[in-house]
Amino acid sequence: MKLFKKKGDLYLSDKQPLSISGKILLGLTYIILISWAVVILWPLYQMILSAFNGRQEQYLMLNDQFTFSLKHFEYLFNNTLFFKWAKNTIFISVATAILTLIIVSFTGYAYSRYRFKGKKASLMAIMLIQAIPTFAGITAYFTMYSVISSINPAFTRQVMLILIYAGGGIANNTFILKGYIDSISTELDDAAKIDGCSNLQVYRLIIMPVARPMLALIGLWSFIGPFMDYLLPKVLLTSPETYTLAAGLFTLINDVRNLNQPAFAAGGLLTAIPIVILFVVLQKQLVSGLSKGSVKG
Amino acid sequence: MEVNLKNIGKKYEGREEFTLKDIDLRIESKDFCVILGPSGCGKTTLLRMIAGLNSITEGDLYFNDKRINKTPPKDRDISMVFQSYALYPHMTVYENMAFSLVMRKKNKKIIHERVIETAKLLELSDYLYSKPSDISGGQRQRVALGRAIVRKPKVFLMDEPLSNLDAKLREHMRVELVRLHKALGSTTVYVTHDQIEAMTMATKIVLMNDGKIQQVGKPEEFYNKPANMFVAKFIGSPNMNIIEGNINNGKFEAKDGIINVRPSEKDQKALKDYEGKKVYLGIRAERFESGGQLGDTFECTIDVVEMLGKEKTLYTRLESGHELVISVPGYYEYNGGERHSFGYDIDALHFFDSETKERIN
Numbered sequence: 001m002k003l004f005k006k007k008g009d010l011y012l013s014d015k016q017p018l019s020i021s022g023k024i025l026l027g028l029t030y031i032i033l034i035s036w037a038v039v040i041l042w043p044l045y046q047m048i049l050s051a052f053n054g055r056q057e058q059y060l061m062l063n064d065q066f067t068f069s070l071k072h073f074e075y076l077f078n079n080t081l082f083f084k085w086a087k088n089t090i091f092i093s094v095a096t097a098i099l100t101l102i103i104v105s106f107t108g109y110a111y112s113r114y115r116f117k118g119k120k121a122s123l124m125a126i127m128l129i130q131a132i133p134t135f136a137g138i139t140a141y142f143t144m145y146s147v148i149s150s151i152n153p154a155f156t157r158q159v160m161l162i163l164i165y166a167g168g169g170i171a172n173n174t175f176i177l178k179g180y181i182d183s184i185s186t187e188l189d190d191a192a193k194i195d196g197c198s199n200l201q202v203y204r205l206i207i208m209p210v211a212r213p214m215l216a217l218i219g220l221w222s223f224i225g226p227f228m229d230y231l232l233p234k235v236l237l238t239s240p241e242t243y244t245l246a247a248g249l250f251t252l253i254n255d256v257r258n259l260n261q262p263a264f265a266a267g268g269l270l271t272a273i274p275i276v277i278l279f280v281v282l283q284k285q286l287v288s289g290l291s292k293g294s295v296k297g
Numbered sequence: 298m299e300v301n302l303k304n305i306g307k308k309y310e311g312r313e314e315f316t317l318k319d320i321d322l323r324i325e326s327k328d329f330c331v332i333l334g335p336s337g338c339g340k341t342t343l344l345r346m347i348a349g350l351n352s353i354t355e356g357d358l359y360f361n362d363k364r365i366n367k368t369p370p371k372d373r374d375i376s377m378v379f380q381s382y383a384l385y386p387h388m389t390v391y392e393n394m395a396f397s398l399v400m401r402k403k404n405k406k407i408i409h410e411r412v413i414e415t416a417k418l419l420e421l422s423d424y425l426y427s428k429p430s431d432i433s434g435g436q437r438q439r440v441a442l443g444r445a446i447v448r449k450p451k452v453f454l455m456d457e458p459l460s461n462l463d464a465k466l467r468e469h470m471r472v473e474l475v476r477l478h479k480a481l482g483s484t485t486v487y488v489t490h491d492q493i494e495a496m497t498m499a500t501k502i503v504l505m506n507d508g509k510i511q512q513v514g515k516p517e518e519f520y521n522k523p524a525n526m527f528v529a530k531f532i533g534s535p536n537m538n539i540i541e542g543n544i545n546n547g548k549f550e551a552k553d554g555i556i557n558v559r560p561s562e563k564d565q566k567a568l569k570d571y572e573g574k575k576v577y578l579g580i581r582a583e584r585f586e587s588g589g590q591l592g593d594t595f596e597c598t599i600d601v602v603e604m605l606g607k608e609k610t611l612y613t614r615l616e617s618g619h620e621l622v623i624s625v626p627g628y629y630e631y632n633g634g635e636r637h638s639f640g641y642d643i644d645a646l647h648f649f650d651s652e653t654k655e656r657i658n
Contacts, residue, residue: 115310187383190350195444196371196400209387 051266060261072266080258081240082267085248090274092162092244093226099166100173100222101215107170108177109203113189123175130171134164135231145236157236161244164232165225173218180214181207216285224275245271298360298374298451298484300324300347305356307342316342317508320356324486324501329478331487331495334505335531341456343505344488348377348454360452371400376445377454380461382437384429384444390416391425394443401448415447418477435466442474446481453478453485459494471497492532496520504528521645526654529579529647535610535622537647540578544571549578549648553617558593560658561643567658568648576657579647582610582624586640594638597621602633613637 011017018026050056054069076082110116111123141164149155184207192202208215226233226244233247240248245267252264305320317339324330332340345351347358349370358366365373376397384393391412398408416422419439424432429440438458445453458474459467475498478485489495495502496516504511504519504527512524523529529537542551547565549558558578560568568576597613600620604627611623611631623639625631648657 185381185383187379187381188385190345190348190370191377191379191383191444192385192396193350194348194370194375194377195397201400206385210385212387 047265047268050262051269053262056262058259058261060265072260072262073270075260076263076266076270080252080263080267081243081248082245082270084241085243085245086270088158088242089226089244089246089271092158092165093223093274095162096165096169096226097219097222099162100169101219103166103170104173104177104218105203105208105215107174108181109207111174111178112181113186123178126171126174134168138232138235141236156242157238158242161226161232161236164236165222165229169218169222169225173222177211177214177218180211184210212285216282220278220282220286223278227271227275299326300330300452300484300486301359302343302347303357303359305343305346305358306354307339307346307351308354315354315508317346320510322503322510322513324484326484327482328501329475329485329487329499330501330503331489331499332503332505333489333492333495333531336490338505339508340488340490340505344377344454344456344486347452347486348375349373373452374450375452375454376448376450377456378441378445378458380457382429382441382461384437384440386429389426389428390421390432390440390443393429393440394447397444397448411447411449412443415443418446419443435462435470438462438466438470442477446477449481449483451483453481453483453487455485455487457489458487460489460491474498492534496532504531506531522656523579523647524656526577526579526649529649533581535582535624537579537581538621539649540580540619541575541651542578543575544568544573547572549576549646551578551619553615553619555595555615555617555619557595558641558643558646560646560648564643564646564648564658571648571650571657575651577649577651577654579649580641581645582622583608584642584645585621585623585625586642587623587625587629587637592640592643594640596636596638597623598636599631599633602631 046060049066050060051072052068052070053065054067054071055065056072111119141160145155145157145160148160188206188210189202192206197205227246229244230246230250233244234250237243237247240251243251249264249267249271252258252260252267300322301324302320302322305317305322306315307317308315320343332343334340342351346353349365349368353366357364360373385396388396394412394415395408398411412425413422416425419442421436421439421443424436424440429437432440438461441458455474459470462470471494474487487494487498496519499516501513502516502519503513506527512519512528514522519528519532523532523537526539530539540551540556542549542556544550547559547568549556549560551557556578559565595615597615599611599613601612603610603612606627608624608627609629609631611625613621613623615621631637646658649655650657
């Protein structure tokens with residue numbers, strides 16, 4: 001009855017069958033990966049749990065008692081400036097993302113397509129400057145801010161923050177975008193120029209759509225940045241009204257007067273929402289391979 | 298439109314030498330001009346200069362009587378087909394073809410008509426709404442052509458457009474392109490390194506090497522009267538046989554003494570000044586006479602026989618070790634290892650100066 005061998009018995013993998021030591025190593029790999037995943041997922045799980053746990057008071061307690069309740073969210077909405085912080089953060093994030101995209105579009109395209117004096121040197125300089133942490137320049141930023149704001153009062157600390165974020169992102173992102181545009185055939189540019197495009201139109205109508213996956217990624221990163229950063233807003237922004245989410249939520253765990261750790265967990269959970277939404281929206285763009293088929297076959 | 302190049306030179310930034318120098322060329326209206334040359338000879342640079350994609354370092358470029366050195370590509374009334382096709386990947390075939398007209402803000406209805414008309418001409422109607430990534434290489438090539446045709450430009454520039462196609466399709470497209478060129482009545486400048494494309498398609502060939510024009514002329518002239526040794530070796534397959542020797546008493550005598558030919562009277566006149574001097578004799582593989590009943594002959598051993606169907610190519614060796622390639626009609630009996638004697642068709646001898654490598658007769 002060997003003819004009726006079950007399909008499950010056939011060895012279908014392309015790799016050689018594992019030896020015993022191979023199997024042990026594979027098991028070990030799984031153990032390491034699973035424990036790693038637990039280390040990451042456990043705190044997240046606890047955070048979500050406590051955010052919805054009505055039994056939690058001011059301090060987070062890790063115990064078994066759980067009653068579903070939204071009271072921490074209510075506290076967050078009614079007793080703190082959560083909405084204001086969220087609004088500030090989104091404003092700063094969106095502005096940062098847009099500003100970064102615009103500037104990086106120009107620099108990335110220019111570095112990729114044009115030859116000019118000092119191209120290599122300036123690229124290296126940008127890279128080196130990037131090695132200095134943004135925070136090291138805080139005194140300089142402060143001076144710049146006070147000089148500019150004394151001339152133009154509309155220049156708020158939030159605008160300063162946006163400029164710092166956008167400026168800090170330019171160096172890295174220029175490199176990344178330059179690399180991506182380099183991989184797009186220059187014959188596309190030539191064809192567009194003959195078809196009647198000016199230099200800017202070549203970028204806007206041809207290169208930008210082709211480089212969209214990378215631009216989407218850069219946009220996403222720039223957007224996430226302000227959500228993640230605590231240090232700069234904490235130093236630069238002075239009144240709670242202007243705080244970003246990270247800085248604002250932190251007041252819930254470091255100040256005894258209004259300490260509320262479960263509310264902090266709830267806030268953290270809500271913070272993830274805009275990022276997740278943006279990610280879902282951009283998902284299609286993030287899938288690379290758009291440039292396939294443009295040249296050769 | 299007539300394209301006129303006067304003393305054109307090109308030097309790239311950061312290079313010591315001129316890539317192109319003193320290019321003088323006149324491409325008549327409705328010419329199918331093929332710029333031929335080995336890779337790195339500057340032919341693509343020349344084409345890009347005509348297109349306006351590269352600047353012109355020195356000299357003048359005229360379209361008809363208008364100097365257009367500084368005119369941007371979009372105002373030159375040209376279109377170009379690229380080696381890699383350079384289709385816009387994010388646009389459909391229709392949008393690709395319509396793009397240049399859209400950029401020129403043409404009426405939507407006219408654009409639609411033109412695109413449909415061109416698509417019909419190139420048999421692309423079924424793919425108009427596919428993306429370039431969804432169609433085959435041959436179809437992409439036709440889209441690239443369509444994109445060039447749709448605008449009805451005065452000058453077509455093509456940069457090795459057939460080099461990415463398979464052999465069969467290439468043969469088909471060669472004929473298509475000539476047909477298209479005749480139907481559109483425009484001037485075409487076509488760059489290639491493939492001598493077969495040049496010989497079959499061109500009304501005028503420009504052969505370039507080392508940044509200089511070696512010869513300009515009709516395909517027949519290239520084959521039958523190469524201007525110098527480079528042209529002689531470059532054009533024709535198998536390559537022309539080149540033999541080194543001296544002229545003694547009006548007779549060509551090779552160094553090894555085996556090849557001795559008395560040229561035709563006309564050639565003898567031309568060779569008068571070379572009495573006693575070193576010259577090169579060139580003879581095409583098919584211009585040897587098998588039978589050996591006429592005039593001078595030589596003997597050789599056949600190394601390898603290549604059967605091509607309508608003809609046989611014989612790779613032979615003289616006693617001195619010199620190799621000669623001879624082609625004979627396919628039905629002749631020749632086998633490897635045999636010794637045979639061959640004569641020369643004395644009307645088809647090419648003599649070249651040993652120093653300048655220029656043609657003598």
